[in-house]
Amino acid sequence: MDEVLNKLFQMHEKTLVLIAAYDGFDRLRYANAAFRSAFFIEPEETPFWSELMRRNFQARRGTIIRDPDFEAWLISTQSRRGKVGFRAFETDLFDGRWLLMTETVNSDGWMLCIANDITGLRADERSVRQDRDFAMKAAHTDELTGVANRRFVMARVDDMLQRRDAKDAVLGCLGVLDIDSFKSVNDRFGHQVGDVILRDFARRIHGLVRRTDCFGRVGGEEFVLVMPGTSLEEAELIVGRMLAVVRSARPLVERADFSYTFSAGIAAGRPGDIAASLYAQADKALYSAKLAGRNRIHVAGSLLGRSAVGG
Structure with missing residues (x-):
């Protein structure tokens, strides 16, 4: 079993697919090289997701967040993050890449995040799917407070x-x-x-x-x-x-x-x-x-x- 785990770890470190695991408190517990590179995480770092997003927003790197009010965006996003067993969505990065990301959540709250680069897809197709994601977010969010509706x-x-x-x-x-x-x-x-x-x-x-x-x-x-x-x-x-x-x-x-x-x-x-x-x-x-x-x-x-x- 140890040999298999070592092989998996080596493969995860070499793949271009972004892989990460967060615990039930939303602290990063594992991220492969591709994930760390995309979100500017040092090898031994274990930041909370909110901390990671906040510092990247301030540095204008990682995920593009179009809402100028970061704290309002954070409340809205956390109201839905990790609340269902599985979800898939698309996001774009400051470096020009477009990612399809999935989140799979265990009953104990641990979350596996896997993202694939889909930049090569046509821009108009990406725009349609992004509009869909925005509409779904609006359909699940209370407009006044930003929490779930x-x-x-x-x-x-x-x-x-x-x-x-x-x-x-x-x-x-x-x-x-x-x-x-x-x-x-x-x-x-x-x-x-x-x-x-x-x-x-x-x-x-x-x-x-x-x-x-x-x-x-x-x-x-x-x-x-x-x-x-x-x-x-x-x-x-x-x-x-x-x-x-x-x-x-x-x-x-x-x-x-x-x-x-x-x-x-x-x-x-x-x-x-x-x-x-x-x-x-x-x-x-x-x-x-x-x-x-x-x-x-x-x-x-x-x-x-x-x-x-x-x-």
């Missing part, structure tokens, strides 16, 4: 409930997050400020989302967090950290004393559940959190909501 995030709920590799009775958890007293924010400060709060909330929560999870806006001030392979206890800890981060936020420069909170309901998905019923359980738990005073988590089936884990 209802269609994409609810499809991930279905994926979680259809898992066949679960080792226990819980397939994962669904959290429904709702900004507290949001109507009063709009009434008091106007919808423009309300939009600022929505974007601030999405950005702060997204920064705490694991790559194996999926976070999206399903409408108004309501968001959903899909956590495959996660127990209720783990899910509550994750959302508890989010509560603490949002509590400390001061998003309005002209109103330094303004703060806001959110409430959350969490439910566990089990074999036989369907997305609609699981969402209803989490939504009912959210309602209980609101009735209990807001600014807290309620777990479906529990008697009490908590203002924060450890808080």
Whole structure:
């Protein structure tokens, strides 16, 4: 077996095909010579994907990112990256190459990336496929906040409930997050400020989302967090950290004393559940959190909501 692995490694290092592997935290754990060359990675480096993209964007090398707002592009891209078992897309590099890239994701979150140079294809054919990729991205993205939209995030709920590799009775958890007293924010400060709060909330929560999870806006001030392979206890800890981060936020420069909170309901998905019923359980738990005073988590089936884990 060692001989086979050595041969594979040697072949990977010599091939012109770009090959890389990222772990569940989106840190690069392996990249062959072709991949390292295309994205300017030193042999012993293991950067996070976001760090790699940010430094290449600043240096105008590697992947061409046409959005001038890198952070907005990053949120939008990470909202879809690694959320499905397989996807294929095309991208162009500053050096003039056009790549067809595939991402294959294991149940533990590890991702295999393979890219082939398709520069030789006709430019008009590439343009048609790029337009298709942009349209698909738009169809899965919430326009205001840049995170996944209802269609994409609810499809991930279905994926979680259809898992066949679960080792226990819980397939994962669904959290429904709702900004507290949001109507009063709009009434008091106007919808423009309300939009600022929505974007601030999405950005702060997204920064705490694991790559194996999926976070999206399903409408108004309501968001959903899909956590495959996660127990209720783990899910509550994750959302508890989010509560603490949002509590400390001061998003309005002209109103330094303004703060806001959110409430959350969490439910566990089990074999036989369907997305609609699981969402209803989490939504009912959210309602209980609101009735209990807001600014807290309620777990479906529990008697009490908590203002924060450890808080």
